[in-house]
Amino acid sequence: MQLIHLLRGLTVELDLFGSEFAGRHGLHPTDLRALIHLLDAARAGAVVTPGRLGEALRLNSAGTTGLVDRLERLGLIRRERDPGDRRKVRLVVEERAMDLGQAFFGGLIADLVAAMGRFDAAELATARRFLLAMTEVVATAREE
Amino acid sequence: MQLIHLLRGLTVELDLFGSEFAGRHGLHPTDLRALIHLLDAARAGAVVTPGRLGEALRLNSAGTTGLVDRLERLGLIRRERDPGDRRKVRLVVEERAMDLGQAFFGGLIADLVAAMGRFDAAELATARRFLLAMTEVVATAREE
């Protein structure tokens, strides 16, 4: 029970961290979420189109266009026609976005990893199982 | 490292869960966050004023007034002049808000507790330590 409040508190802290970072760099919470999504996809080698991005962020097409416009204006991404299917537009992540992602996550990740150093392998495995179990519960609950 | 992605994934799931719930009940993400804050305060027996609420949610006074107006219009809270200091307004949580909070958290909490049943006391203690450590890191990082 206490654990649940801890969990919620942690998500709140992470949220605040994210939105404060976003504010300092002149982008909105949505922009940051989009950036994270794009960087994840880029790392996984997946192609992202405005349609997919909007779907992931639960935006309609108009909102998605506006979002992509903003990110492009900030020089974080680039639109590129898909040569195979020329209806599609590929969203290509610019180097600047990688740097920004690094600035956002880099320091925090280093600190988190350092904090994990105070746990032994068995404990980390337990934490991993725990997080997996919680994630699964929430994901299941999300589909009613 | 994998743990960090898990952590982020979990917060994303929780966020989505929250915003989808909010949408279904005709309130905005900010409204839900405010509701959570108010319910927490009510449970702790603390008095919340518009000023404090706005500060917690990082809203300016105009935005806070709007937020309180919405919550009041929805019948979730009630404004009440503080008899001691009549500049202040107390935000009193209505029963409806409690019910809504219950509907929001109730089911999810039950599921989470059930999932925790698959861990023994030592493992839960480890998870608790882990979450505490992570929360502390993020909270510290938030003050640069």
Next chain:
DNA sequence: ACAATAATCTCGTTGGGCGAGAGAATAGTC
């Protein structure tokens, strides 16, 4: 060729949040 479908973008509107400042109550000072 010609509809039907898919992907993206444009237009007009709505509404949450911001900045500035007004109004009401309390606290401090001479």
Next chain:
DNA sequence: GACTATTCTCTCGCCCAACGAGATTATTGT
């Protein structure tokens, strides 16, 4: 005990992200 300073809340006008509806361009199927 009046008078300024401070605190708390609210009002007004504006901006812009997101929405709904529909237009535009490209592709696929018959």
